[in-house]
Amino acid sequence: MSTSTFTQRLEQRKKESEGKARPDKIRIDRWRVALMELRSKIRKWLDDPLKKKLIELTEFEKELHEDRVGAYKVKGVIVSLGRQRIVFDPVATYVIGAFGRVDVVGPAAKFTLIRQKDDVHWSLVNPNDPRQFEPFTKETFEQTLLQALG
Amino acid sequence: MNQGNQGLLFVWSWFQQSASGLRLRKEELLSGKVPRIQIDPSVVGLTPAELDDLFRRYETELDLCVSLSLLAATEAALRVDFHNRVSNRSKDALSRAFRQIRKRRGKRVRLDEDILTAWSDHHSLARRSIGDFRGALNLRDWLAHGRYWTPKLGRQYDSQGIFRLSEALLVATKLPIR
Numbered sequence: 560m561s562t563s564t565f566t567q568r569l570e571q572r573k574k575e576s577e578g579k580a581r582p583d584k585i586r587i588d589r590w591r592v593a594l595m596e597l598r599s600k601i602r603k604w605l606d607d608p609l610k611k612k613l614i615e616l617t618e619f620e621k622e623l624h625e626d627r628v629g630a631y632k633v634k635g636v637i638v639s640l641g642r643q644r645i646v647f648d649p650v651a652t653y654v655i656g657a658f659g660r661v662d663v664v665g666p667a668a669k670f671t672l673i674r675q676k677d678d679v680h681w682s683l684v685n686p687n688d689p690r691q692f693e694p695f696t697k698e699t700f701e702q703t704l705l706q707a708l709g
Numbered sequence: 710m711n712q713g714n715q716g717l718l719f720v721w722s723w724f725q726q727s728a729s730g731l732r733l734r735k736e737e738l739l740s741g742k743v744p745r746i747q748i749d750p751s752v753v754g755l756t757p758a759e760l761d762d763l764f765r766r767y768e769t770e771l772d773l774c775v776s777l778s779l780l781a782a783t784e785a786a787l788r789v790d791f792h793n794r795v796s797n798r799s800k801d802a803l804s805r806a807f808r809q810i811r812k813r814r815g816k817r818v819r820l821d822e823d824i825l826t827a828w829s830d831h832h833s834l835a836r837r838s839i840g841d842f843r844g845a846l847n848l849r850d851w852l853a854h855g856r857y858w859t860p861k862l863g864r865q866y867d868s869q870g871i872f873r874l875s876e877a878l879l880v881a882t883k884l885p886i887r
Contacts, residue, residue, distance in 0.1 A: 626757060655738050655760055656745050656753035673754045676745055690750040 583628045590652040590659050591633060593674050597661065597681060598636050601647065604697045605638065615639040625653050635661070638704065645707045647672075667709025714785035715778070716887025717879060721872050724775040728768065735764045775868040777852040780845060783875040786884045787824050803831040821846055828882060835881035841874040 598618065608614045617637045624630045638645045645665040652659040656676070663670040671684040672695055683699050685691035693699055715723075737743055739757055752760060794804040795811045806827040810818055818824065821843060829839045844863060848871070851860040879886050 651756045653741070653757065654753075655755045655757075656743070656748040656750075660754045660756070671754055684754065692750070692753075 586652060587628060587631050590674075593659060593679075593681075594633055594635075594649055594661070596679075597647065597672070598634065600681075600695075601636055601638070601700070604700050613640065621649065623649065623651060625651055627653050640708060643708055645704060663703060663707060665704075665707025665709070668707045670703050670707065714789075715782055716885065717779060717782045717786070717872070717875055718887050720775060720778045720782050723778075724771065724868055727771055727775075731764060731767055731771065735760065772868045773852055776866060776871040777849060779868065779871045779875050780849040780852075783842065783878060784820055784849075786879055786886075787820065787828075787882070788818075790882070790884050791818065791824050803827060806831060832882065835878070838874065838878040838881040842878045845871060845874060 602609070602616060605614060605616060609616060615638075617639065618634050619637060620632055620634050622630050622632050633649045635649050636647045638647075643666050645663060648662045648664055650660040650662050654660045654673075657673045658676045659674040661672040661674075661681075663672060668686065670686055671689075673682045673684060673692065674680075675682055675692075681695035682692040683695045683703060685693065738748065738752065738760060745753075752763065755763065791807050794807045797804070798808070807824075810823045810827060814823060825839050825843060829836050845866060847860055847862055848866050851858070851862075876886060
């Protein structure tokens with residue numbers, strides 16, 4: 560095989576590989592948007608305690624590694640109340656039967672948030688029965704936060 | 710006799726189909742092509758690594774269930790044979806011994822102390838297989854009673870090992886494997 564043919568083939572392979580990566584890139588972008596929506600919802604729902612300086616909200620960046628897409632960065636959020644912290648920790652977008660998952664980890668309990676596939680909403684997995692999901696609303700958020708704090 | 714019991718080969722075939730079904734289901738779920746409505750909600754949200762871990766636990770559980778079923782199928786074959794030898798009034802030494810046991814124990818005939826001991830006394834060629842099968846009876850008790858204690862099994866068992874020792878016993882005693 561001549562050098563030019565070899566190089567041409569490599570160019571073609573690279574194009575194919577980039578072409579294949581595109582849907583994954585779109586997915587990661589959508590996942591980041593979903594996480595951003597979650598962070599802004601949390602900020603909105605905590606508006607009152609934030610104004611009263613009862614709690615602090617800190618964003619953090621973390622690197623996720625997923626077999627299909629490799630490494631990429633996303634943002635999570637930490638709610639701090641005194642010395643207690645509740646972390647909204649993005650886990651992955653390639654999860655079974657859903658568009659993504661965020662774990663809510665507090666000193667007293669851990670919860671799971673699921674971004675449903677055909678939906679723009681987040682659902683809370685019932686910790687006592689993982690077959691049950693409920694919409695993640697201001698009310699369920701407040702209950703989750705209180706239970707996670709203990 | 711109740712015909713609800715399944716033979717050793719049926720149980721073994723059921724296990725192989727179920728294990729391969731589990732492997733296929735895992736691959737299907739990992740492919741992301743299963744409609745949401747067909748996914749058991751308790752696996753929704755798992756990462757591929759978590760799903761892999763869960764399915765490894767399912768496989769272990771299936772292996773244990775099948776081990777219990779294999780031991781139970783072998784026990785059933787031995788008990789059906791015991792019953793037949795008692796009711797048919799056969800003249801061979803083992804059948805006579807079984808009738809003595811029935812007279813002594815009534816309906817409380819024990820697999821290990823009674824049936825296997827009689828087999829061992831009257832069929833020296835089956836002794837080794839009987840010994841191997843007896844060794845696995847601790848596993849049977851542990852599985853059947855909910856595994857709430859740490860068993861002293863003396864060796865590691867899996868369904869394949871249980872199938873082999875059960876098959877060896879049925880071959881040695883000339884009982885049907887089905």
